[in-house]
Each structure stands twice: as structure tokens, then as C-alpha cells.
Amino acid sequence: MSDAPKIRGYRWFIWICAMMLLSVMLLSLLPEMIRMGAQHWLRDHGAPQAQIDDIDFNPFTGSIALIGLRAGDGMQVKRLTLQVDWLPLWQQVVMIRSLQLHGGRLDLRQDKQGDWQLGDILLRDDASPTEVSDAAGKPWQIAPADVQLSDIDLHLDAAMSDKELSLSLPLELLMLHLQPTHAAEHRMNLRVQTGPVALTAAGYQVAYTMLDTNGYLSLASGQPDLLAGLMSGTLRIGLDHISLKDEQGHPLASLDSVVVSDLGVLADHSASAGSVQLGAINIVGKWADDGEITARAVKLQDIQLPAKGTLSVASLSLDAVAAVGLNKGAANIAVDGLNAQQLTVAPDGATALAGLEVAGISSDKLPESAHQMHLQQLQAKSFVMDAARKIRLGSLQLAELSLERPDKADPAAVDALGMVNLKLQQLQAESFAMDAGQQMQLASLQLSGLKLDRQADDMKLAAIDRIRLGGLSMAGAERGRFDTLAIDGLILPASGKRKMGRIGSVKVEGADLDQASYRVKRLRLGGVDVYLSRESDGSVALIDQLAGTGMPAEEKPAAKPAGKAAAGKEGASPRILIDELVLEKGSRISVRDESVSPAFNTSMVIEKMHFAPLDLSGKRPGSLDAHLKLGEAGQLVVTGEVRPGPVPAAQVNISLKRFKLPELSGYVEPDFGKSIRTGQLDLDSSVSIADGHIDAGNKLLIRSLTLGDSDQPGKATQGLTMPLGMSLDMLRDGRGDIALDVPVKGLLNDPNINIHDIINKALLSSLSSGAMTYAALVLQPYGSILVAANLASGLISDAAKPRLTPIIFEPQSSVLTAPMTEYAGKIAGLMKEKGLRLQICGVATAGEGVAVAAPEHAPAMSDRQLLRLATERSDHVQQAIASHGVATDQLFGCRPQVDTAKSNARPRVELILD
Numbered sequence: 057m058s059d060a061p062k063i064r065g066y067r068w069f070i071w072i073c074a075m076m077l078l079s080v081m082l083l084s085l086l087p088e089m090i091r092m093g094a095q096h097w098l099r100d101h102g103a104p105q106a107q108i109d110d111i112d113f114n115p116f117t118g119s120i121a122l123i124g125l126r127a128g129d130g131m132q133v134k135r136l137t138l139q140v141d142w143l144p145l146w147q148q149v150v151m152i153r154s155l156q157l158h159g160g161r162l163d164l165r166q167d168k169q170g171d172w173q174l175g176d177i178l179l180r181d182d183a184s185p186t187e188v189s190d191a192a193g194k195p196w197q198i199a200p201a202d203v204q205l206s207d208i209d210l211h212l213d214a215a216m217s218d219k220e221l222s223l224s225l226p227l228e229l230l231m232l233h234l235q236p237t238h239a240a241e242h243r244m245n246l247r248v249q250t251g252p253v254a255l256t257a258a259g260y261q262v263a264y265t266m267l268d269t270n271g272y273l274s275l276a277s278g279q280p281d282l283l284a285g286l287m288s289g290t291l292r293i294g295l296d297h298i299s300l301k302d303e304q305g306h307p308l309a310s311l312d313s314v315v316v317s318d319l320g321v322l323a324d325h326s327a328s329a330g331s332v333q334l335g336a337i338n339i340v341g342k343w344a345d346d347g348e349i350t351a352r353a354v355k356l357q358d359i360q361l362p363a364k365g366t367l368s369v370a371s372l373s374l375d376a377v378a379a380v381g382l383n384k385g386a387a388n389i390a391v392d393g394l395n396a397q398q399l400t401v402a403p404d405g406a407t408a409l410a411g412l413e414v415a416g417i418s419s420d421k422l423p424e425s426a427h428q429m430h431l432q433q434l435q436a437k438s439f440v441m442d443a444a445r446k447i448r449l450g451s452l453q454l455a456e457l458s459l460e461r462p463d464k465a466d467p468a469a470v471d472a473l474g475m476v477n478l479k480l481q482q483l484q485a486e487s488f489a490m491d492a493g494q495q496m497q498l499a500s501l502q503l504s505g506l507k508l509d510r511q512a513d514d515m516k517l518a519a520i521d522r523i524r525l526g527g528l529s530m531a532g533a534e535r536g537r538f539d540t541l542a543i544d545g546l547i548l549p550a551s552g553k554r555k556m557g558r559i560g561s562v563k564v565e566g567a568d569l570d571q572a573s574y575r576v577k578r579l580r581l582g583g584v585d586v587y588l589s590r591e592s593d594g595s596v597a598l599i600d601q602l603a604g605t606g607m608p609a610e611e612k613p614a615a616k617p618a619g620k621a622a623a624g625k626e627g628a629s630p631r632i633l634i635d636e637l638v639l640e641k642g643s644r645i646s647v648r649d650e651s652v653s654p655a656f657n658t659s660m661v662i663e664k665m666h667f668a669p670l671d672l673s674g675k676r677p678g679s680l681d682a683h684l685k686l687g688e689a690g691q692l693v694v695t696g697e698v699r700p701g702p703v704p705a706a707q708v709n710i711s712l713k714r715f716k717l718p719e720l721s722g723y724v725e726p727d728f729g730k731s732i733r734t735g736q737l738d739l740d741s742s743v744s745i746a747d748g749h750i751d752a753g754n755k756l757l758i759r760s761l762t763l764g765d766s767d768q769p770g771k772a773t774q775g776l777t778m779p780l781g782m783s784l785d786m787l788r789d790g791r792g793d794i795a796l797d798v799p800v801k802g803l804l805n806d807p808n809i810n811i812h813d814i815i816n817k818a819l820l821s822s823l824s825s826g827a828m829t830y831a832a833l834v835l836q837p838y839g840s841i842l843v844a845a846n847l848a849s850g851l852i853s854d855a856a857k858p859r860l861t862p863i864i865f866e867p868q869s870s871v872l873t874a875p876m877t878e879y880a881g882k883i884a885g886l887m888k889e890k891g892l893r894l895q896i897c898g899v900a901t902a903g904e905g906v907a908v909a910a911p912e913h914a915p916a917m918s919d920r921q922l923l924r925l926a927t928e929r930s931d932h933v934q935q936a937i938a939s940h941g942v943a944t945d946q947l948f949g950c951r952p953q954v955d956t957a958k959s960n961a962r963p964r965v966e967l968i969l970d
Contacts, residue, residue: 118142118153130163130211131175155203166214203232219259226251234275242275246291261305265297271319291319308343312336325363332356345382352376364403372396392416404443412436427477432456445492454483461511476517481505494532501525514551515601521545534571541567548586549598556598557586557646573631579670584643584662592650631673639665652722653768654731660692661685667698674701680708690715696743704804705746712739717761729770735761745804752800759793860894862964863933867904868917869963870928872936880933883967884940894937895968897950898930901961919954925963926952933965 109124118140125133139154165173172178205227212223231247248269255262271291295314301307311334318330334354340347351374358370374394381388391414398410417431431454438450457480480503487499502524508517520543527539541564548556560583568575589597639662649656664683669676677699684692692715696708717735725731738757743750788794860883863876872880887894900922917925934947948970955961 134159205230222256261301268294329359347381409439449488452485496530498528519547582640634670637667710741730763860967865963880936897966898926900926
């Protein structure tokens with residue numbers, strides 16, 4: 057009886073040992089059973105050669121290790137280790153304490169039927185998807201605490217939207233570590249490293265040599281999907297040597313590196329980044345218009361991207377940007393650096409930019425101009441563009457802008473404007489606004505240090521110290537206005553030693569511009585110091601040069617064929633109307649004319665000049681009031697109405713006082729054959745210009761006129777009735793002054809006649825008629841000055857010289873009658889007053905030699921007697937004139953003559969002025 061309990065105890069012990077032995081046997085066989093089961097499952101799913109080298113399972117620790125898994129060439133795993141906590145399974149939570157996958161290859165492919173295959177394993181979903189849940193419908197949760205994958209080659213081949221989808225991803229390291237921070241939130245640390253990756257998708261090929269990502273994600277507890285529970289996260293992403301190609305393998309873009317720091321993601325799908333840095337960007341091919349775009353570095357900071365909001369970037373910087381051959385052009389553009397501040401872009405396209413700075417912009421050949429461009433700095437502030445494309449710009453500044461044509465630019469690609477080089481020290485614009493309808497407003501614009509020159513002929517076109525424009529508004533490209541325009545320090549064109557001078561200030565007020573007219577309320581010019589010069593060939597210095605391109609004839613581009621642009625130029629030109637034009641006191645205009653010899657040279661100083669209105673279309677006349685100082689003591693006043701335009705018209709009065717006549721010598725010498733040594737001119741003129749005709753009445757007063765010799769022929773004096781000096785002497789008053797009325801009439805549009813030709817001819821005519829009129833007044837009622845055509849005969853050989861009315865005698869008599877004696881006295885008075893010299897030539901007639909019967913008996917006379925009679929007549933006339941105090945050296949005799957030419961010739965004494 058006492059042994060029975062012992063026996064029962066032994067039995068229980070044996071039973072327990074047997075059970076333990078059986079358990080040990082089962083546990084020892086379990087890994088093999090799992091291995092065989094796994095191989096059987098793999099073979100049933102399309103991997104007939106599936107093989108697993110070894111499985112190690114520890115149910116006490118919940119760990120399993122799978123070694124040497126092969127399911128075809130596309131699925132190979134060197135080692136897979138999994139550790140699971142058993143207790144959380146009761147709460148339907150699969151807590152993966154550790155998952156490690158090291159070494160292997162995973163190929164995921166999609167066949168033409170759309171079925172997926174992992175290695176040789178077919179992935180089919182024949183059953184309808186159902187949610188894994190318990191009877192109460194509670195879903196299972198999977199919570200990986202620690203996941204590590206290393207040295208895994210991932211390959212994906214599929215089709216997406218009829219385009220090849222291919223991915224080759226050598227995963228060097230992937231680490232996930234999940235830990236709870238409090239009851240409702242978990243934190244997952246993340247680290248990903250890859251080798252060279254190749255991706256083909258949507259017709260593009262993407263490759264990079266390395267990806268390095270690390271950071272963390274905050275996840276909400278209790279979510280069946282990790283990403284569904286995403287609350288926030290911060291990551292760093294780094295990529296090296298990225299390249300992008302098109303479907304044919306043509307390069308599109310490449311980058312040396314991409315670094316994204318502090319990349320944040322939130323549950324609402326919004327994102328942010330502390331910074332994004334791109335290194336060595338290169339864009340080519342069709343993405344660069346068949347050219348190349350490069351940048352040494354691009355950096356974005358503090359990026360905010362809401363799920364449905366406005367993208368914002370605190371700063372954007374670009375370093376060493378270059379664009380070469382865009383759109384197959386020859387232009388190469390480079391930018392040293394760009395920095396943008398507070399950039400925002402809304403979903404509707406609205407854009408704002410707090411500030412923009414660009415440094416070192418340059419281009420070696422701009423399209424269609426062959427210019428080299430360089431801009432040292434550009435600054436813009438407060439740029440805003442709304443969804444309706446309305447643009448607002450607070451300010452814009454440019455510094456050191458230059459446009460220069462290289463010496464070896466192709467002339468065929470350059471027009472006249474393209475020959476101009478430009479330099480600008482600074483541009484400042486304030487409060488710019490423009491809407492989509494091309495309505496534009498600009499509060500102010502200022503340019504400083506502007507220079508324009510033409511390199512081909514080294515001509516300095518203009519230089520301006522400062523330009524200020526205020527209150528500009530434009531309605532499209534054809535209508536606009538501005539309040540004020542001020543130009544300070546305008547240097548006019550210059551070439552070599554030739555200069556046109558400068559204008560101190562130009563002020564324009566109240567301008568309205570449209571397609572039909574340009575109207576200015578007031579234009580005021582101050583500090584004018586202008587030089588106008590006419591060359592010896594008749595061209596106007598610099599002005600005619602400006603009209604050309606400045607290019608040598610062999611380099612001038614061929615004329616472009618006429619087209620729509622040329623046809624458009626045939627339309628009516630805009631009307632230019634200036635309500636009031638003012639030249640400020642003290643302005644100077646210097647004029648030099650080298651087309652005459654000696655050259656004309658004078659200066660005019662403005663004392664007052666006012667023209668209102670100035671209508672260049674010729675529709676309205678303007679009132680002109682000009683007061684100028686000429687030289688040291690001269691004065692010019694012009695008042696009246698002037699109507700400029702295609703057919704000019706004028707009705708003006710001109711008053712010229714104390715003008716130095718020697719300055720006009722070059723204009724009179726070709727016609728008069730004399731130079732002007734001394735003299736002063738006063739002129740009062742009334743000028744009328746209408747229908748291309750000029751009609752002017754001129755009253756001249758010439759003081760102290762002294763003529764000198766000239767090497768010019770004086771061709772116009774050949775028509776004078778007496779020598780020029782004699783004519784002038786005839787007109788001098790007791791003080792030696794000459795007063796003349798010189799009417800001027802002619803056609804202004806005759807290309808063969810210029811205005812000074814018209815004036816010279818009128819002056820010659822006035823001198824001739826004035827001298828004759830004076831002589832007629834002195835000698836009346838007995839005689840005057842005659843020309844050769846008025847002579848009774850052609851006996852006198854020097855017929856070109858002026859002569860007085862002959863002294864008439866009775867036939868066969870040498871005694872002066874009482875009237876002729878009085879006439880001789882008047883001649884003596886004229887000679888003494890004017891200092892004239894006189895040739896006295898006695899003439900007998902053939903009729904006097906014939907005997908005359910009663911009642912007037914006259915004997916016949918031989919030729920010798922007739923010559924003696926002619927001599928007596930000249931002697932009596934000389935004695936009669938000398939008796940009035942005329943010096944004998946003023947009286948000259950000549951050979952006696954017998955007039956046989958005319959039967960009705962009268963006995964006489966010819967009087968020739970010398």
C-alpha cells in the first residue's frame with residue numbers, strides 16, 4: 057500500500073518527461089517543418105526551384121531566422137530575422153520587435169496581363185478583399201518596432217499609362233525604429249541609404265548615384281496603417297549625381313547633388329523644408345530650347361507648402377547661372393548671383409516677392425543686335441502679381457548697365473540702331489503697376505549717367521547726367537501721358553574735335569501721347585550752349601553724320617525687303633504740338649559756316665525766347681517773341697507768327713542792330729568780288745512766307761563800310777551799272793552811312809537757289825538802282841546815269857563803265873548853252889561830294905560836216921575840222937566843271953571822235969565815270 061503513491065509519482069514524472077521529450081522533439085522539428093512548409097508554399101505559387109537553406113525558430117523569444125531563401129533569380133534573401141512579442145497578439149496587435157533583412161535580390165515584375173510576380177512567385181488576388189478583423193469587427197494592427205534592411209537589390213518592371221516603368225534600387229541600408237512617446241503618439245526614426253539608382257517612368261530616365269535619408273516621423277497610435285496615422289515628421293534627404301534623360305536617352309538635365317534639410321510632413325499632406333540645396337545644375341536639349349542652362353548652386357530656405365494653400369519660400373538664391381545657345385541662338389547669358397526674398401505662389405497663380413537682387417548679368421551677343429550686355433546689379437522690391445495678372449512693383453534699381461557692340465560683330469545682322477553702344481550708371485523706378493489689359497502706371501523713373509555712342513565711327517551720340525520722369529501712365533502701347541520729364545546735363549553729339557555742345561536742362565510738363573499726336577503743355581530749355589557748324593562741302597557737321605549708320609559702305613547691311621512694317625511707315629506721322637516753348641535767358645547758340653570763305657562765325661545769346669504754340673504739323677500758327685544778343689554788341693529781335701510744317705508760313709518782323717559786317721564777308725565775296733573789312737549793319741525787315749514763296753521788305757543801314765580786295769571773281773557785279781565801290785559811294789550820306797531798301801522775293805523750294813543767293817541778288821539790284829536814283833536826283837532835270845544800251849552810239853570802247861547823260865551842243869558849236877552850263881555845275885557838285893573821276897570825250901557828228909543852206913547857213917567841215925571841234929567841246933566842258941572847284945586829277949580827256957554811225961546823232965560830250 058505504501059508503494060502505490062510512489063508508483064503514481066513515477067508515472068507522472070515519466071509522463072511529464074515524455075511530454076517534455078515530445079515537446080523538445082516537436083520544437084526541434086518545427087524549424088524543418090516550417091522550412092518544408094514554406095518551400096511547399098513557394099513552389100505552389102510559381103517557384104518550382106524554391107529553396108530555403110535553414111530556418112531557426114525560438115518560440116520562447118518569438119524569433120525566427122530564415123537563411124538562404126531562393127525563389128528563382130528574382131528573389132534571393134541571404135538572411136531574414138524576425139522577432140515578435142506574443143502577448144500583444146491577444147489585443148490583435150502584431151508587435152514586430154525586430155525585422156532584419158540582409159543581402160539579396162528582389163525583382164517585382166508585371167506581365168502583359170497585369171499580373172504581378174515577385175521573383176518566380178505569382179502574386180494573385182483571386183478572392184475579394186476582406187478586412188482582417190475579429191468577430192466584433194476590430195481590425196488587426198501591425199506595429200514594427202525595429203526594421204533593418206541592408207544590401208538588397210530591388211528591381212521593378214511594369215507599365216504605366218502605356219509607358220515603361222522600370223526601377224533598379226540597390227538598397228544599402230534601411231532602418232526604421234518605432235518607439236512610443238506617450239499613449240496617443242509614436243515616434244519612428246528613419247534612415248535610408250542606396251547605391252546607384254535607375255528609374256524609367258512616364259517616358260523619362262532618372263538616375264542618381266546615392267540617396268541618403270534620415271529623420272523621424274510622428275505617428276498617431278491606434279491606426280491600422282502607419283501612413284494613415286502620420287502626424288508630423290522631419291527628414292533630411294541627400295542625392296548625388298542625378299541625371300535625367302528622355303525616352304530616347306537624350307540628356308535633359310543633371311545635378312551633382314540635392315540636399316533637403318528639415319523636410320517636414322503633416323497629416324493634412326502639407327509639407328515644409330528648412331532648406332533645399334541643388335549643386336551644379338545642367339539643363340540641355342529641349343528643356344533648354346536646344347541650348348544649355350547651368351547653375352553652380354541653387355538654395356531655397358524655409359519652404360512652406362500647405363496641402364491646399366500658398367507656397368512660400370523665405371529665400372531663393374542662385375549662384376553662377378549661365379544660358380548658352382537658347383532657341384538655337386548665338387546669345388550666351390550669364391548671371392553671377394540671384395537672391396530672392398519672401399517668395400509666395402498661390403494655387404491660382406498669384407505671386408508675391410518681397411525683394412530680388414541679381415548681380416553680374418552679362419550676355420556676349422543679344423539677339424538681332426550683336427551687342428554685348430553687362431548689368432552689375434538689379435534690385436527689385438515688393439513685387440505682386442494677382443490671379444488676374446495685375447502686376448505691382450514697389451521699386452526697381454539697375455546699376456552699371458552697358459550695351460556694347462564687339463569689334464568683330466557681323467554687320468549683316470546689325471541695323472543702324474544696333475550700331476549704338478549704351479552705358480547707364482543707374483536706373484531707379486518707383487511704384488510700377490500694370491494690369492492684363494496693358495494699363496500701366498509708373499510714379500517715377502530716374503536714370504543717371506547715360507551715355508550713347510556709335511562705335512563704327514567713334515561718334516559720341518549723347519551723354520546725360522540725369523533723367524527724371526514722373527507720373528507716367530500708358531493705355532496700351534499707343535496712348536499715354538506723363539506729368540513731368542526733366543533732363544539735366546545733356547551733352548549733344550560729338551565726333552573727334554567736332555562738338556555740338558550741351559543743354560543744361562530740359563523740362564517737359566504735361567505730355568499726352570497717342571497714335572495721332574504728341575502734345576506737350578510746356579517745354580523749357582535752359583543752359584543751352586550749342587555749336588552748329590556747316591562743313592566746306594555744304595554738309596552740316598555731325599547732323600548729317602547722325603543720319604548715317606556710321607558704318608563703312610562695304611560693311612553696310614543689305615536693305616531688308618519691304619513688308620508690313622515698311623507699309624506701316626507710309627501712314628500719317630503723329631502730330632507734334634508744344635503749347636509753349638521757352639529758351640531760358642543766357643542760353644547760347646554758336647554758328648560757324650565753312651562753306652564760305654572766309655568762314656562765317658558768330659554767337660547768339662538768348663535774352664528772351666518764347667514760342668506758343670509750336671505745331672510741327674503746320675495746322676496752327678504760333679506766336680514768336682525772340683530777343684538775342686549777337687556777338688559783343690549786336691542785337692536781334694524777331695516777333696510775329698510762324699507756322700512750321702511741310703509747307704511753312706510766317707509773318708514776322710525782324711530787327712537787327714549793330715551787327716558786325718565783316719562776319720558776312722564770306723557770303724558777299726563770291727557775288728561782289730570784294731571783302732568787307734569794316735562795317736556795321738542795322739536791319740528792319742518784314743518777312744512774309746507763304747506757299748513756298750518769300751516776300752520781304754528790308755531797310756538796311758550800313759555804317760562805316762570799308763571794302764577790301766578778294767580773290768573771288770564777283771560774278772554777280774557784272775550786271776551793275778557802275779562799279780560796286782562807286783555805287784556805294786553814290787549812296788553814302790554825309791556821315792558815310794548807306795541806307796538801302798532791299799526787297800527780297802523768291803521761291804524757297806528751288807533746289808538751285810539758297811536764301812543768301814536771293815538776298816545778294818536783291819542787294820545788288822538795290823545798290824544799282826539806288827545809285828542811279830541818287831544821281832538822277834542830283835543831276836535833274838538834265839541827266840542821270842546811263843547804261844551802254846542807252847547810248848546814242850557805240851563809239852566809247854569802255855562801254856561797261858557807267859556814264860552820265862551827255863552834254864549836248866549846237867551843231868558846229870563848241871560853246872555850252874546855259875542849261876548845259878548849269879548841268880556841268882551839277883556834275884561838278886556830284887564829283888566833289890562823292891570823289892568821282894570823270895572821262896570827258898568830245899564827239900562831232902558826220903552831219904555837221906555837210907553844208908547847210910539858208911536860213912541857217914553852215915559851211916561844210918572836213919574831218920580834221922570836226923575832230924578839232926570835238927576837242928574844243930571836251931576842253932570847254934572840262935573847264936566848266938573845273939571852274940566849280942573839281943580837282944584836275946579827277947578830270948581826264950580822251951581822243952575826239954566823229955560819230956558816223958547814226959544820221960541823227962547829236963553833237964555832244966560823253967561823260968564816263970571812273
